[in-house]
Structures are given as C-alpha cells and as structure tokens.
Amino acid sequence: MSAAGGGSRPGRAPAQRRPPAPPLFEDTSRAAAPAPVSSLAAAYGSSLASQGKALVDRNIERLVPVGRLKYYFAVDSLYVGRKLGRLLFPFLHQDWQVQYQQDRPVAPRLDVNAPDLYIPVMAFITYILVAGLALGTQNRFSPDLLGLQASSALAWLIVEVLAILLGLYLVTVNTDLTTIDLVAFSGYKYVGMIVGLVAGLLFGKTGYFLLLSWCCLSIFVFMIRTLRLKILSEAAAEGVLVRGAKNQLRMYLTMAVAGLQPLFMYWLTFHLVR
Structure with a gap:
C-alpha cells in the first residue's frame, strides 16, 4: 500500500538532475x-x-x-601685401638684402626680400582663371583651350628655369640660389600678367598695353635689384673688379634673366586681349 501525501516509494533512490549536454559547436x-x-x-x-x-x-x-617647401610657404597677409608692393612699385624701395639668422635665411613672413612660393602659385592659378574669363568674354572658351593655356604657361616656366640654371653653370657662378628660388622669382611675373589682363578686360587694348608696360618695367627692375645680390655676391666677396671679364658675364646673365620676364609676360597674354 502506498504512502499518502506524496511520499517516495520505499527502496527507490531519489531522482538526480542530469548536467546539460555540451553544445555541438563551441564558439572559440x-x-x-x-x-x-x-x-x-x-x-x-x-x-x-x-x-x-x-x-x-x-x-x-x-x-x-x-x-x-614649408619655408617658402611661411607667409602671412602682411608679407603678401608688402611683397606685392615691391613687385609693382620697386622704385620706392632701397633695401634689397636678404636677412639671415645663424647662416640661414629667415622665413618670408619676417623678411619681405626673401623668396616665397605662395604668391607665384596663387598668381599662376589666378592667371589661368582670368585667362578663362577673357576667353569667355570673346566666346572662345573651351576646357581644352584653357588646359592648353595652363600647360603652355607651365612649360615656358620650366624652360625658363632650366635656361637660367644652364646660364649659371656656363658662367660658373657659385651662388646660394636654388632651383626653388628660381621658380619663385620666375613666378612673380604672373602678378603683372594678371594686372595687364584685368586692365584689358576693363579698358580694352589701351589699358592692357599701359598697365602691362608698367608691370614689365617693374618686374625688370625687381629682378635686377634682387638677382644682382645673388649672382654678383661671389664677385663682391672676392673683390673682383667691376669691369672684369667674369664679372661682366655675371652682369649680362642678370640682365638676360630680368629681360626674359617682360617677353614672357607679353607672349602669354597678348592673344587673350582683343
């Protein structure tokens, strides 16, 4: 007879719980x-x-x-304004000597006579944009023509720098001018080209020729006063006579480099003004 009240049967062990089975695939x-x-x-x-x-x-x-390159872009707004003044009105300035600190030139923002790449790069881009505007006003604009204008200007800049380097080598000038310096100095002419083109857009050919002539004269004087301190510095340090043959060649090279600037300025802009 079974016991009442849910008791367990006599002689049978109590039930035990089985442990859970391990998963077939373990996440490792x-x-x-x-x-x-x-x-x-x-x-x-x-x-x-x-x-x-x-x-x-x-x-x-x-x-x-x-x-x-960081040195050549170390500029500020004050430097840019003063440099543009020297490029357009070089006759008003007397001090053209580059400042040095511990045998190294100071940053452009601290010396207006130091070369920079900010103004040449921005002037080159602006020149291309103004050239596109000039072509557009004459119903001659096309992306291909604008690209040709940009590549032509860049190619002439490279040719100019290579020609100056060859001239320095042939004349055997020991100078601290670097290739980047020559690119900077050669790129300053785009400022005058922009002024001439804008004058041509506003006042026609008369305004173009007047302002471009002024800018050509200004860049010529600027290059003469800047490069003569670089190219003729060795001769001055060695005490070479002014009329010496080697010094004469250096002076001719300085004049040639300065004279190239107006030629390129006219060549790259005259066909954009009608």
Whole structure:
C-alpha cells in the first residue's frame, strides 16, 4: 500500500538532475589570445608601421623636399601685401638684402626680400582663371583651350628655369640660389600678367598695353635689384673688379634673366586681349 501525501516509494533512490549536454559547436572566437602573444603582436605591428612611415617619408623627401617647401610657404597677409608692393612699385624701395639668422635665411613672413612660393602659385592659378574669363568674354572658351593655356604657361616656366640654371653653370657662378628660388622669382611675373589682363578686360587694348608696360618695367627692375645680390655676391666677396671679364658675364646673365620676364609676360597674354 502506498504512502499518502506524496511520499517516495520505499527502496527507490531519489531522482538526480542530469548536467546539460555540451553544445555541438563551441564558439572559440571569444577566446582571448594569451597576453604575451597579443602584446608581442601589437609591438611588432607598431614597429612595422613605424618603419613603413619612415620609408615613405624618406622617399617623399627625396623626390619633394617637403621640409624646404614649408619655408617658402611661411607667409602671412602682411608679407603678401608688402611683397606685392615691391613687385609693382620697386622704385620706392632701397633695401634689397636678404636677412639671415645663424647662416640661414629667415622665413618670408619676417623678411619681405626673401623668396616665397605662395604668391607665384596663387598668381599662376589666378592667371589661368582670368585667362578663362577673357576667353569667355570673346566666346572662345573651351576646357581644352584653357588646359592648353595652363600647360603652355607651365612649360615656358620650366624652360625658363632650366635656361637660367644652364646660364649659371656656363658662367660658373657659385651662388646660394636654388632651383626653388628660381621658380619663385620666375613666378612673380604672373602678378603683372594678371594686372595687364584685368586692365584689358576693363579698358580694352589701351589699358592692357599701359598697365602691362608698367608691370614689365617693374618686374625688370625687381629682378635686377634682387638677382644682382645673388649672382654678383661671389664677385663682391672676392673683390673682383667691376669691369672684369667674369664679372661682366655675371652682369649680362642678370640682365638676360630680368629681360626674359617682360617677353614672357607679353607672349602669354597678348592673344587673350582683343
């Protein structure tokens, strides 16, 4: 006879719960790697990234001197205004000597006589835009023609710089002028070209020829007063006679470089004004 009240049967062991069965597929993605292995991998990855960055920076610096380019773009609004004044009115200034600090030229924002690339680059871009505007007013605008104008101006700039470098080599001038300096000085003529084109758009050919002639004269004087301190500096330091043959060649080279600027200014703008 069974006991009442839900009692257990005599002679039978109490029931036990079975443990849950393990999953058929265990998720091992959450298992963390051992601490020494993960730290070693992180260190190796950081070292590899640093080596890659150093390699890229070294190759870029070899092709493009980024550190030196920063110097040529170290300008401010005050410098830009004063430099434009020297480019357009060089007759009003007497001091053209570049300032040095610890045998290195100071940044352009601290010395208005220092060469920069900001004004040439911005002037080149503005010249292309004004050229497109001039072509548009004459119903001659097309992307191909504007691209040809930009590539032509850039090609002539490269030819000019290469010609100056060849002249410096043939005359055997030991100067601190660099290729970037020559690009900067050659690029200043775009300021006068912009003034001439804008005058042509507003006042026709008469205004173009008047203001372009002034800008050509200004850039000629600017280049003479700037480059003579660079090209003739060695002769002055050596005490060479002014009428010496070598010094005469240096002076002719300075005059030739300055004389090239008005020719290029007219050649690159006369067909844009009608």
